[in-house]
Amino acid sequence: MPADIVRYLTHPQVQIDPAVPVPQWSLSPVGRTRTEAIANVDWLARTTQIVSSGERKAIETAEIIAGRLGIMIEIRQAMHENDRLATGFLRPDEFEEVADRFFAEPHLSVRGWERAIDAQARIVRDAEAVLARNRPGDVLFVGHGAVGTLLLCHYAGQPIDRIHDQPAGGGHVFALARQPRQVLHGWRKMEEALPS
Numbered sequence: 001m002p003a004d005i006v007r008y009l010t011h012p013q014v015q016i017d018p019a020v021p022v023p024q025w026s027l028s029p030v031g032r033t034r035t036e037a038i039a040n041v042d043w044l045a046r047t048t049q050i051v052s053s054g055e056r057k058a059i060e061t062a063e064i065i066a067g068r069l070g071i072m073i074e075i076r077q078a079m080h081e082n083d084r085l086a087t088g089f090l091r092p093d094e095f096e097e098v099a100d101r102f103f104a105e106p107h108l109s110v111r112g113w114e115r116a117i118d119a120q121a122r123i124v125r126d127a128e129a130v131l132a133r134n135r136p137g138d139v140l141f142v143g144h145g146a147v148g149t150l151l152l153c154h155y156a157g158q159p160i161d162r163i164h165d166q167p168a169g170g171g172h173v174f175a176l177a178r179q180p181r182q183v184l185h186g187w188r189k190m191e192e193a194l195p196s
Helices: 029-038 056-069 092-104 116-131 145-156
Strands: 005-010 047-053 073-076 138-143 172-177 182-189
Touching (some): 047 056, 056 138, 073 116, 116 138
Parallel strands (some): 047 138
């Protein structure tokens, strides 16, 4: 019997709308098509739990996959992306500058954003609460790039650094063995992920 695998999948492309709060953004047609295309892939076959952030784009991603696998999703509000409400929507170039500082200065609140160390503690706490239940089968977390990267840094034993961030575009996955918590691979496009 293969060992249980834990995967963290980031939602793919979203419909950007500056007039709508970011947590309420939905998948774009491209993001939806990408998710539908991978919903039956081999690496998802042993998934028995799908746990999603409470943000709309993550829930939509999780629902597409869960529908194909015939399982329910669990929504955990604390698995949301790092809190950026202080700035709201930022133009892409400005967002990238603030995101660079978020990772480079994890003990500081950059322009009112949640500190990276706090976001990391939150996502690790929630992931560990799910994994402590020890249910058989693989676990799929569906969430976001920044907190996903912070989770990857934690399990890889690496300091918080943007060099570990997912490539642009979303729709990436990393995997770890449930026992011991050992990273099996870093970020891969969800279309290129392999059974671990």
